[in-house]
Amino acid sequence: MNPRQFLNPWVLFGAAVLLTAAALHNDYYLTLINFIGIHTLLVVGLNLLMGYAGQISLGHAAFFGLGAYTSGILTATYGVDPWLAMLAGMLVCGLTAFLIGVPALKLRGYYLAMATLGFGIILYIVFNEAESWTGGPSGLTGIPDLSLFGFKLDTPKRLFLLIWPVLGGIMALSANLVDSRTGRALRALHEGEAAAQSLGVNTSRLKLMIFVWSALYASLAGSLYAHTLNFIAAASFGFMFSIKLVTMVVLGGMASIWGSFLGAAVLTVLPEMLTMFHDYEVIIFGVILMVVMIFLPRGLVRGIMDLWEFRRYKKEGGIIG
């Protein structure tokens, strides 16, 4: 291995995870980091849909909830194996996304946002009202811990050692994806749908595929969330959380895998640090969303990269379009 390969982001990622596991023993911080991991998983998925494919979903919390409830209900109520339940959650989510996606993705821009918003609200109502299944507003308790190779994942440290390697794998998959034939087609669809079609990209099929794909991420995150907290309640899967996810995508950067991590980290840690402003959380998110959209419309990571790249080529007399 030559020295440059040590600077590979994935090597750094692995090293950071190992180092954190070895050095950090504070349960509060580990739990916070686990939530950052779960949120990043959600945001990477949403970013593939929003940032890369350019399709807005304001109902992503619903897929998160669908995964969490499928896992929670199957394990707590029916005693199904948690890993099987996790797969079942992904199946349910994938299927739901497919059924919702067929009509919804025919819509564009605001209409797609409205359709996914409506879907999110409907599922939120279901989570709240189907009390015999979901426990309604008071929540679903008794979700068992995951276990792996005979180890019960019952401490934040052990969960950390599951969540973060899984996240690393998913991020690597996503980075591969955006740099593949399908990834290029996604970005092309975002920047010019007609041009993409004129090159043989079946844009409606591609939109549906990535919608389902990102719902699978959300479902996985939901299952991990349910087993981390051992308790879920409908309030976690409402419209506000969908907006929070969108804010994370926008802040970190549309079309940036590492930006997803940054956005998720900042907006998971920030509310913890600003607990005294809790009542103003919505306003703070709104302001962040506005400021970023106005000044760095492609988010922190992309925006700064663009500034650098465009400045570099501007010297050649190119027109910035």
Added chain:
Amino acid sequence: MAFHAKAEKYLGEPLCLGALVVILFTMPILELQDISLAFGGLQALDKVSFAVGAGTVQAVIGPNGAGKTTLFNLITGFLSPQAGKVVFQDQEIQGRPPHQVAQMGIARTFQLVQLFDHMTVLENVMVGRHRLSRAGLLAGALRLPWTRGEEKSIKERALEELAFVGLGDRAQQPAATLPLGLKRLLEIARALAAEPTLLLLDEPASGLDAVETERLQEMILALRDRGLTILLVEHDMGLTMEVADQIAVLNYGQLIATGTPREVQRNEEVIAAYLGTDWQT
């Protein structure tokens, strides 16, 4: 079928190979049959029929609003005709969605350049290889071994097309940072990467300076020599007369003349439609 019948007739004769070549190059690759389309009360195209011979450069000219771009959108599936047929390589393609038409081997450029601005110049052309490669979502995410070979050949082929249009040294910059003239060339490279049988160029010379237009002219002729069939909408008459084998003239949605550049220039109706336009340049 018509092709086979003609070919058989010549088979066994001493000059059969030569005859075959002649047939190949005179067989229409694209035929428009009585195409009509109206937008509300406006008859954008009115029973337009003409054929484009394989391996030729066919130009479509006409004053603004004559229906040229509408015609392009009909051929490429962005619009469907209300009546008439579009036949490409013996298959009716009218009403098929754009991506299917593209997959059959028809590529196009746009009147207003439509690049993927935030992707690099190279990536833009790599998207052109979409129809000729097959790695799906899962294969790409897992980076299966066979996809690496495919990626490599996509990249090599894209670089070849970039070199062909003279953008080889700009591969890594974002497409948006190119000046307009180079953007047009990039769009052509992207279309070429799809290895089309038929290439539609929608006003490729608009916004180009004299030097760039000359380069475009050479490029179009080089592409024809490569065996491509080209359908060209262009306002630059100098360029059109120079490269076109056949010209179709549209006026208010009607086909008023077809023929060689020389024939079309002498056509009374064409002269009337273009009255006041500087023809001979």
